[in-house]
Amino acid sequence: xxxxxxxxRSRKLxxxxxxxxxxxxxxxxxxMFSRLGGFFDGGMWLDLFAGCGAIGLEAISRGVEKxxxxxxxxxxxxxxxxxxxxxxxxxxxxxxxxxxxxxxxxCVQFEFTFDVIFLxxxxxxxxxxxxxxxxxxxxxxxDGWLILEMISNRKCSERLxxxxxxxxxxxxxxxxxxYKKESNV
Numbered sequence: 013x014x015x016x017x018x019x020x021r022s023r024k025l026x027x028x029x030x031x032x033x034x035x036x037x038x039x040x041x042x043x044m045f046s047r048l049g050g051f052f053d054g055g056m057w058l059d060l061f062a063g064c065g066a067i068g069l070e071a072i073s074r075g076v077e078k079x080x081x082x083x084x085x086x087x088x089x090x091x092x093x094x095x096x097x098x099x100x101x102x103x104x105x106x107x108x109x110x111x112x113x114x115x116x117x118x119c120v121q122f123e124f125t126f127d128v129i130f131l132x133x134x135x136x137x138x139x140x141x142x143x144x145x146x147x148x149x150x151x152x153x154x155d156g157w158l159i160l161e162m163i164s165n166r167k168c169s170e171r172l173x174x175x176x177x178x179x180x181x182x183x184x185x186x187x188x189x190x191y192k193k194e195s196n197v
Contacts, residue, residue, distance in 0.1 A: 013066050015099075016042055018051065018073030026094045027064045028087050040183040041070055044159065047179070047190070048128065052076045055127040058119065058151070060112045060142075065092040067130050072101050080124065082108040082115035112142060119151045127153055132161040140169055143191070147173035158191040 013025045016038055052075035059068035060082045068079035081092050089109050096105050108115040112133070119126075129152055133142055139162050152158055158175055160168075164187040170177050175191040 013064060014038070015066075015070055015073045017045070018070070018075065020069070020073040020099050020101075023073075023099060025064055025066055025069065026091050026098070028085075028091055040161070040186060040188060041067065043181060043183065044188055045070065045074060048157070050074065052127075056080070056124060058082075058115075058124075058126045058129045060115060060129070060131050060146070061133045062092055062107075063088055063132070065095050067132070068105070069095055069099060069101070071128070072099075072104050076104075076127075078104055078106070080106050080108065080115070080119065080126075082110065082112055084109070084111045113145065116146060116149045116151065120149050125151055125153045125156075127156045128159060129156065130159050130161070135163050135166075139166075140172060143172045147175060152193070154193055156192075160189045160191070161186055162189065163187075 013027050015021055015023045054077040057068055057071045057076045057079045059079055062068060062081040062083045065081050068081050072079055083089055092107055096102050108118055129146055131142055133139055139160055164182045164185055168177060168189045172191055175193050178192050179190040181188050
């Protein structure tokens with residue numbers, strides 16, 4: 013696993029041993045970031061179910077100002093911290109060592125709002141329910157994106173709360189599904 017582009021291009025990341033997480037493929041990451049414009053001039057990003065932190069760290073490498081990571085797995089937390097330290101980006105990161113519900117509550121408490129919220133939960137969790145919980149917390153900016161990564165054969169809702177599905181792209185066993193608030197479509 014490596015950073016694809018930006019300030020930390022080609023830097024290898026630490027990963028968890030075993031099959032506890034499924035890292036996003038380079039192809040999926042490149043397509044996702046290209047769709048977002050490739051590079052950023054600041055902004056806030058939420059990476060729930062962060063695993064090794066590869067998606068959020070890619071965002072920082074490409075210019076996002078702050079990333080909030082969340083993972084309840086202790087091994088994942090240690091890997092995220094190790095990767096942040098290796099890249100010397102701790103000032104641009106915060107790690108919530110909790111389940112996603114507590115992370116959402118913390119974001120509300122700290123009045124964080126995000127340009128991009130990326131959800132990649134374990135495949136056995138109901139991603140629609142998680143997405144609706146996130147959207148109900150009102151932490152996605154009006155012009156922000158909600159991006160879901162899931163198994164490619166899963167059906168996706170046309171609407172989630174006040175968001176409408178814009179795009180769906182398959183990459184091998186996985187796919188990304190893009191949502192935006194209906195008033196901004």
